[in-house]
Amino acid sequence: MSKYLKIGIYGIWGVFLFLASMEKFGDLFAIGTGIWSVVMLSVAGLCQLLASTTAIGWAVLGSGTLKAKYLPYKFVNNYTVPVLIIGLAIAASAARSSSDEARAQKLGFKDGREFSHARENNITNTADYVKFLAEQKTKAAEKAAHEELLAAQKEQRAKEEEAECLRLDNPECYISKHERGDYMCAKAVEDSAKYEFKWTDGITEPKFSSLSWYDKNRRLVTLYGHRAQAQNGFGAFKNIQYSCTYNADTGEVLSVDMQ
Numbered sequence: 001m002s003k004y005l006k007i008g009i010y011g012i013w014g015v016f017l018f019l020a021s022m023e024k025f026g027d028l029f030a031i032g033t034g035i036w037s038v039v040m041l042s043v044a045g046l047c048q049l050l051a052s053t054t055a056i057g058w059a060v061l062g063s064g065t066l067k068a069k070y071l072p073y074k075f076v077n078n079y080t081v082p083v084l085i086i087g088l089a090i091a092a093s094a095a096r097s098s099s100d101e102a103r104a105q106k107l108g109f110k111d112g113r114e115f116s117h118a119r120e121n122n123i124t125n126t127a128d129y130v131k132f133l134a135e136q137k138t139k140a141a142e143k144a145a146h147e148e149l150l151a152a153q154k155e156q157r158a159k160e161e162e163a164e165c166l167r168l169d170n171p172e173c174y175i176s177k178h179e180r181g182d183y184m185c186a187k188a189v190e191d192s193a194k195y196e197f198k199w200t201d202g203i204t205e206p207k208f209s210s211l212s213w214y215d216k217n218r219r220l221v222t223l224y225g226h227r228a229q230a231q232n233g234f235g236a237f238k239n240i241q242y243s244c245t246y247n248a249d250t251g252e253v254l255s256v257d258m259q
Contacts, residue, residue: 010059185244
């Protein structure tokens with residue numbers, strides 16, 4: 001790791017941990033704090049402040065002549081320092097959780113997790129939190145109802161478009177809203193060849209150039225093409241015409257014909 005990259009990573013990490021420690025100390029006189037919660041918040045803040053100092057110190061002193069002068073110990077390296085920082089951060093998190101549990105009990109919340117969620121939304125009493133949850137539930141229900149309405153409208157539009165395709169007797173229109181079948185039929189045509197087979201279509205040319213209803217009521221469509229060559233029993237390649245009938249609703253290939 002380069003010197004400047006190390007300074008950047010550990011410096012940013014240190015600043016983040018410092019801000020987190022200040023947030024812990026800022027809660028020392030918040031509503032609901034007692035002796036235990038104050039002790040745990042202090043522990044959490046001190047652990048994160050120490051982790052911050054370690055990260056910034058390692059960013060500055062962790063390389064070159066400064067390391068040799070001020071950190072001559074072999075156990076202070078790029079492996080042990082991150083472990084120490086992470087360990088302190090974990091200890092801070094555990095202390096904060098213990099503080100939240102104590103504050104939750106004092107303020108009447110169910111547990112520390114519920115209190116933590118309330119605090120994230122700037123709520124410190126149970127009455128406001130109950131109101132907040134009710135509002136969130138209402139918003140979620142309204143969102144679900146709106147999404148359900150949009151889905152129903154989309155489904156209705158799809159049915160109307162499908163009906164219009166059938167009214168116009170247009171299989172191309174119908175398969176564009178269901179299964180086109182090009183890939184599945186191309187694979188089926190290849191697999192049906194008795195000997196060697198190769199496509200002769202260009203980059204911009206489709207393998208199937210036309211289509212028609214095979215059975216409109218059953219939604220069966222036949223694709224037709226002629227851009228391929230197949231090897232005969234004598235080893236010679238010849239141009240062929242091919243067709244593939246499939247179910248436009250399911251994509252199931254029913255039959256393939258090659259001539």
